[in-house]
Amino acid sequence: MTNLAHDLRIDDVIAGRARLSPAGALRLYREASLHDLGRWASAVAERMHGPRVRTYVIDRNINYTNVCSASCTFCAFKRDLGEEGAYTLSREQLHEKVRQLTAIGGTQILIQGGMHPELPLEFYEQMLGDLKSEFPGVHIHGFSPPEFVEFVAVFDLPGFPRTEPKKSHELPPEVWQEKLTAIMRRLQAAGLDSLPGGGGEIFAEHVRRRIGIGKASAEQWLAVMSTAHRLGMWTSATMMFGHIEGVMDRIDHMDRVRQAQDRAIAENWAGRYVSFIAWPFQRENTPLGRVPDWDPEADAPFPGDELADRVAAGKVDGRDKMACDEAVPTAGKLVRMAGASEYLRMQALSRLFLDNIHSIGSSWVTMGPKIGQLALFYGASDMGSVMMEENVVSAAGTTYCLTEELLCHLIREAGFVPAQRDNRYNVLKLHEGPDAPDLRVTDWSTQRVKKLHIEKHESAPSSEAVILSVGKK
Numbered sequence: 174m175t176n177l178a179h180d181l182r183i184d185d186v187i188a189g190r191a192r193l194s195p196a197g198a199l200r201l202y203r204e205a206s207l208h209d210l211g212r213w214a215s216a217v218a219e220r221m222h223g224p225r226v227r228t229y230v231i232d233r234n235i236n237y238t239n240v241c242s243a244s245c246t247f248c249a250f251k252r253d254l255g256e257e258g259a260y261t262l263s264r265e266q267l268h269e270k271v272r273q274l275t276a277i278g279g280t281q282i283l284i285q286g287g288m289h290p291e292l293p294l295e296f297y298e299q300m301l302g303d304l305k306s307e308f309p310g311v312h313i314h315g316f317s318p319p320e321f322v323e324f325v326a327v328f329d330l331p332g333f334p335r336t337e338p339k340k341s342h343e344l345p346p347e348v349w350q351e352k353l354t355a356i357m358r359r360l361q362a363a364g365l366d367s368l369p370g371g372g373g374e375i376f377a378e379h380v381r382r383r384i385g386i387g388k389a390s391a392e393q394w395l396a397v398m399s400t401a402h403r404l405g406m407w408t409s410a411t412m413m414f415g416h417i418e419g420v421m422d423r424i425d426h427m428d429r430v431r432q433a434q435d436r437a438i439a440e441n442w443a444g445r446y447v448s449f450i451a452w453p454f455q456r457e458n459t460p461l462g463r464v465p466d467w468d469p470e471a472d473a474p475f476p477g478d479e480l481a482d483r484v485a486a487g488k489v490d491g492r493d494k495m496a497c498d499e500a501v502p503t504a505g506k507l508v509r510m511a512g513a514s515e516y517l518r519m520q521a522l523s524r525l526f527l528d529n530i531h532s533i534g535s536s537w538v539t540m541g542p543k544i545g546q547l548a549l550f551y552g553a554s555d556m557g558s559v560m561m562e563e564n565v566v567s568a569a570g571t572t573y574c575l576t577e578e579l580l581c582h583l584i585r586e587a588g589f590v591p592a593q594r595d596n597r598y599n600v601l602k603l604h605e606g607p608d609a610p611d612l613r614v615t616d617w618s619t620q621r622v623k624k625l626h627i628e629k630h631e632s633a634p635s636s637e638a639v640i641l642s643v644g645k646k
């Protein structure tokens with residue numbers, strides 16, 4: 174056993190008898206080989222999910238609106254209210270998308286928008302109620318924490334003071350929490366089943382205030398999820414990395430998720446974080462993407478690491494902007510993009526660190542099918558969803574679309590049995606026999622991987638118009 178494995182008790186971590194500390198995770202990230210990280214993360218995935226089966230879900234990403242009051246520097250999807258290209262899907266457009274999903278055996282929709290500043294609570298209740306009565310068997314995974322933060326700001330609820338959008342933080346904390354709970358209860362009663370983990374990005378304040386302008390704070394994001402857990406809903410958690418953050422900021426992000434999950438378990442809440450998915454920032458068409466690249470030869474060390482390390486050591490208050498700017502003046506002014514090996518390294522680390530989260534999802538949508546497949550050997554146990562459309566990330570770079578046949582093929586080719594799951598990770602269909610989706614295919618030339626890529630901003634009069642070019646790979 175290497176010194177590193179011995180010092181960090183990797184055997185015990187793999188067996189679930191010991192937990193990695195944040196400092197241990199940083200050491201592992203910096204000192205372990207990619208091969209060892211993959212081996213160890215795979216061993217954890219095998220303990221938790223067995224050696225045979227790896228899962229996927231059939232759902233559809235639906236962005237009901239691109240109108241958003243926030244201005245995230247990594248976003249190329251949002252439009253201001255009234256801006257050319259701004260859209261909100263009609264009931265008919267929305268239902269047509271769900272009909273297309275159920276026609277291919279889909280079981281879930283992931284519905285999220287921008288942070289729309291004007292739609293009332295009744296709009297969402299009606300949308301959910303209509304969906305549930307038309308498609309009672311479809312699970313509604315909807316509204317990420319930043320949307321809930323906007324709901325608290327803009328919804329006029331009897332018994333609660335109205336605030337201006339962007340000023341919901343001015344409500345006393347207990348009133349904000351009460352209003353959030355009241356809104357979530359109403360949406361749950363209308364048909365909301367679970368929450369996606371969008372908008373997590375990086376929690377550290379010194380990173381978040383530079384990249385997520387006008388968006389939920391880390392505390393608000395975590396409070397929304399804890400509220401959902403208290404109300405019995407399951408949620409996912411996400412992290413978008415590979416921009417201005419330091420590695421310690423990523424570990425701090427995972428640590429906050431792990432602590433929140435510890436609390437949900439200790440309090441015996443009926444809801445939990447069920448999955449974690451991390452993906453690298455996609456830069457095209459985004460303000461953050463225009464920030465110069467860090468050059469490891471000329472600019473070393475990476476300023477994001479320097480600041481993150483000093484904040485983690487308690488030498489700089491990450492909430493104090495002036496102190497951060499003084500401590501490392503170049504932090505936030507250079508980006509360090511993450512490639513394939515960096516992605517796999519982080520994903521393996523997340524499996525080893527997040528010992529209380531059931532599933533680690535492969536991010537093939539941004540990394541491509543082959544790296545997504547390889548991710549199954551770096552701690553991922555789930556391939557996420559077939560992708561019928563994707564609008565947000567493809568506005569900032571290339572994303573990929575796969576059919577169920579291709580998704581099953583990737584899992585089987587990696588040496589596992591593919592299984593369709595539901596939102597709670599129950600297996601719906603184990604694809605062992607000759608009628609498996611991939612084993613029925615006789616001509617693979619009809620099963621090509623689609624690339625989605627938005628070349629430029631154009632008006633989006635219909636729900637499909639944001640997808641401007643579809644290439645083949």
Ligand code: SF4
Pocket residue numbers: 241242243244245248249250251286287288319388
């Ligand atoms: S990432 Fe989401 S919250 Fe941020 S600007 Fe884009 S749509 Fe709005």
